[in-house]
Amino acid sequence: MSFGSGRDKLVVHNYGHGGSGWSLSWGSGTVALDLALAGRDPSQTDIAVIGCGALGLTAAILAQRAGVRSVTIYAKDLPSASRSFNATGSWTPFSRIALRRSAPPAFAGQWEQMTRTSWRCYQDFLGRSGNPVEFTDRYYLSNPQPDVFEQQLIDSDPIGFVNYRDRIADLNSPIDDFPEGSHPFPTRWVRRRSELMFNITEYSHRLSEDFRLNGGRIVAREFHSPAEFAALPQPVILHCTGYAARKLFGDESLIPVRGQIGWLPPQPEVNYGLYFDFLGILSRRDGLVVQLNGKGEDSGWNNDSEELDQAEADTTIRMIQNLYARMKRG
Secondary structure, three states, X not given: OOOOOOOOOEEEEOOOOHHHHHHHHHHHHHHHXXXXXXXXXXXXXXXXXXXXXXXXXXXXXXXXXXXXXXXXXXXXXXHHHOHHHHOOOEOOOOOOOOEOOOOOOOHHHHHHHHHHHHHHHHHOOEOOOOOOEEEEEXXXXXXXXXXXXXXXXXXXXXXXXXXXXHHHHHHOOOOEEEOOOOOOOOOOEEEEEEEEEEOHHHHHHHHHHHHHHOOOEEEEOOOOXXXXXXXXXXXXXXXXXXXXXXXXXXXXXXXXXXXXXXXXXXXXXXXXXXXXXXXXXXXXXXXXXXXXXXXXXXXXXXXXXXXXXXXXXXXXXXXXXXXXXXXXXX
């Protein structure tokens, strides 16, 4: 990107991951950093990262690990105020990442590479103090046989998202299927699997501290136009503003997906996730996430509201109460 008077900047865009921002962050950041450092000596390069959410934090840390001389994050909001902080915390690298009608053929392989890179990076956070990343059980309740039910969800997708799940089938934990009569839930079938999750409060705090301890700086700054990048002293910029890029760069290809979730206080005795009839419950160390997903992956499509819908929250709580009231007591 040229700003005239010798103020050229290399700007690498690293945003646009639907419901997969945290899940793909390490792999996406690796691809972006490779582009940013092509033909450059990291030890003689200064990098600016714009944005301090899932993509910005990980890209900045990756730059430090690559030996970049200095890395500075410029952001309007700290991690706790970023849009990324509203994520559920589930490992969902396949969620709403691209549309079938617009994804180029080579994207499937790139997506798989980003997913596997991210998966390897997350293993380094398992077992750390505060449990920033951990495995917990998920229970999927359905009346049709589980494989039939999952296919029904895929077939009913009205938006037309790509589905690459089979490419990473080897990363999935073993599945346990419980037929009617062998479980306490009020459905015919229950499927259980252990899945990766992020306790975002602790995880983002850990990333921020790691970045600062390695000499990184976070500067509060809001950008209203790409032309303002010219004033930055760094010649290389990793642009990681997420949905904010739609306004900043006029990128109308970015489609918002409603980013609000409901919360209940932390309940340490609840250490699992549960999904039934588009109702989602996920217990994290920092709170109990409750969400009514509407029609599935298309829920919230083209809705940029981050405000809690009180009527939706009330409906979700009633569904949870009804579900547990119908469970068998043993």
